Amino acid sequence: MRILLIEDDMMIGTDLAKAIKESGFSVDWVQDGISGQAALTDNTYAALLLDLGLPRRSGIDVLRTARASNDRTPILILTARDGVDERVEALDAGADDYIVKPFEFRELMARLRAVIRRRDGHAQSIIGTETLQLDLATREIIYRNVRQPLSAREFAVLHALLERPGTILSREQLEEHVYGWNEPIGSNAIEVVIHGLRKRLDAGVILNVRGLGWRVPREQP
Numbered sequence: 001m002r003i004l005l006i007e008d009d010m011m012i013g014t015d016l017a018k019a020i021k022e023s024g025f026s027v028d029w030v031q032d033g034i035s036g037q038a039a040l041t042d043n044t045y046a047a048l049l050l051d052l053g054l055p056r057r058s059g060i061d062v063l064r065t066a067r068a069s070n071d072r073t074p075i076l077i078l079t080a081r082d083g084v085d086e087r088v089e090a091l092d093a094g095a096d097d098y099i100v101k102p103f104e105f106r107e108l109m110a111r112l113r114a115v116i117r118r119r120d121g122h123a124q125s126i127i128g129t130e131t132l133q134l135d136l137a138t139r140e141i142i143y144r145n146v147r148q149p150l151s152a153r154e155f156a157v158l159h160a161l162l163e164r165p166g167t168i169l170s171r172e173q174l175e176e177h178v179y180g181w182n183e184p185i186g187s188n189a190i191e192v193v194i195h196g197l198r199k200r201l202d203a204g205v206i207l208n209v210r211g212l213g214w215r216v217p218r219e220q221p
Helices: 010-022 033-042 059-068 084-092 105-120 152-163 171-178 189-200
Strands: 002-006 026-030 047-051 075-079 097-100 126-128 132-135 140-143 146-149 207-209 213-215
Touching: 002 010, 002 033, 010 026, 010 105, 026 033, 026 171, 033 059, 047 059, 047 105, 059 075, 059 084, 075 084, 075 105, 084 097, 097 105, 126 152, 132 152, 152 171, 152 189, 171 189, 171 213
Parallel strands: 002 026, 002 047, 047 075, 075 097
Antiparallel strands: 126 132, 132 140, 140 146, 207 213
C-alpha cells in the first residue's frame, strides 16, 4: 500500500518516510506542491500526508485541486498552523483529518490507518476472511484464531491481498504496495515473501494463478 508524502522539511520528511515504511507501507516523498500535485495525478495512493506550508504551490491549493477533480484519496493534513480558522479551511476543502506539528508518530500512523479504513468501509482495524484476518493496528496476522507478527513486507503483501479477498493481484500490483520510488526491487522479491507466508501459515492461504498473480481465497480451506 503506497502513501504519498508531500513535505518540504527534510528532517521531518526523512523521519516520516522511515516511520511509514516501518509501519508496513511504501512511500513516495516529494518536497513541493507542484511535484506533489503531479504525483497525485499520475499515481494511485492509499492516502496522502500533506503539509500546508509548501513551496511552489500551497498544500491547501493541492487539496482543493484534488477534490475539484473528484480525487477521493484520503488526505491527512500535517501543519504547524494550529489556528481554528486554518483547521476549518482545510476540513471544509475536503481534508479527512488534521494533525498539528509537533506530533507523535504513533498518533499520526493511527490516524493514517483510520482514514484508510474509512475509505475502504472498515469500521474496525481488522480485515480479511473468516479464518484469515489482518490486524492493521498491531500488524499481526490472525490465522485460525492464532496471532503471528509480520515483517513490513509481509504486512504490505497481505494488506494488499486482504483488502479484497478473491481478487487476483499481479506481481507489479503487489510491488507497488511494497516499494516506493527508487527502491531497488529484486526479481523474485514478491515470490520470496509469499513463499515465507505460505510456509508459516498454510499453502492454501495464498494461491498462485498461473500467468496472472496471486489471490487470497474468500473461504480458507
